[in-house]
Amino acid sequence: MQLDVFTLVPHAFGWLTEQRPVASVLGRALDLRLFSYRDTTPLRAGQVDDDPYGGGPGMVLRVDVAAAALEAAYGGLPDHRVVALTPQGRQLDQSAVEELAGEERLTLLSARFEGFDERIVTQLASDAISIGPYVLSGGELPAMVLVDAIARRLPGALAEESGVVESFSSQLEGGLEYPHYTRPADFRGWRVPEVLLSGDHARIEEWRREQSRTRSLA
Numbered sequence: 512m513q514l515d516v517f518t519l520v521p522h523a524f525g526w527l528t529e530q531r532p533v534a535s536v537l538g539r540a541l542d543l544r545l546f547s548y549r550d551t552t553p554l555r556a557g558q559v560d561d562d563p564y565g566g567g568p569g570m571v572l573r574v575d576v577a578a579a580a581l582e583a584a585y586g587g588l589p590d591h592r593v594v595a596l597t598p599q600g601r602q603l604d605q606s607a608v609e610e611l612a613g614e615e616r617l618t619l620l621s622a623r624f625e626g627f628d629e630r631i632v633t634q635l636a637s638d639a640i641s642i643g644p645y646v647l648s649g650g651e652l653p654a655m656v657l658v659d660a661i662a663r664r665l666p667g668a669l670a671e672e673s674g675v676v677e678s679f680s681s682q683l684e685g686g687l688e689y690p691h692y693t694r695p696a697d698f699r700g701w702r703v704p705e706v707l708l709s710g711d712h713a714r715i716e717e718w719r720r721e722q723s724r725t726r727s728l729a
């Protein structure tokens with residue numbers, strides 16, 4: 512998958528690219544490219560944003576700057592999906608992640624300050640996605656959330672089986688994962704459920720399914 516991120520802060524992604532699962536799939540199942548709007552802006556002195564028409568605080572990312580960045584990267588406007596990250600978008604969930612992870616090419620647009628000129632969302636992007644009903648200072652963290660969530664669905668990202676039974680997976684009927692415990696079996700009187708120490712795999716499986724169902728209904 513080719514995943515392109517347009518941002519004002521490309522160096523913010525350094526940490527993410529060194530961590531699993533992104534590091535495991537980079538250069539293999541994932542080709543991650545970072546583009547700075549400043550590198551291709553048609554304006555002087557690296558300008559990328561401007562005052563909002565109608566007044567008000569903050570600066571708005573200009574549509575001509577975003578178009579120039581896309582055209583420089585693709586030699587025209589891309590014909591694959593372009594996701595604008597914005598609090599006003601469709602809220603991200605696991606089914607949206609699975610859907611986007613199935614694309615061969617995907618572009619993410621992030622903004623800062625007051626956000627995008629609306630024409631970026633309506634004319635240059637095909638999708639608008641929010642990572643939740645709260646406002647962050649920039650689209651870099653939302654883009655990283657999406658890159659991480661997509662990367663772990665790509666072949667080679669996770670140890671075999673580990674991404675199969677987890678929260679929101681079809682294996683758990685879209686519900687939440689059951690609780691996990693590890694050693695010690697008794698810590699300050701906080702004991703691990705007996706069934707997990709029983710060695711009876713059928714009972715353990717039944718207990719886990721029940722826990723998953725109970726949590727998902729809560």
Ligand SMILES: C[S@@+](CC[C@H](N)C(=O)[O-])C[C@H]1O[C@@H](n2cnc3c(N)ncnc32)[C@H](O)[C@@H]1O
Nearest residue numbers: 596597622623625626641642646647649650653
């Ligand atoms: C300070 S926010 C702009 C908020 C915007 N003025 C509003 O009230 O909806 C700056 C940028 O951060 C990103 N951002 C902030 N919160 C986000 C969220 N929940 N989901 C996706 N992107 C977000 C977007 O790229 C946004 O344009």
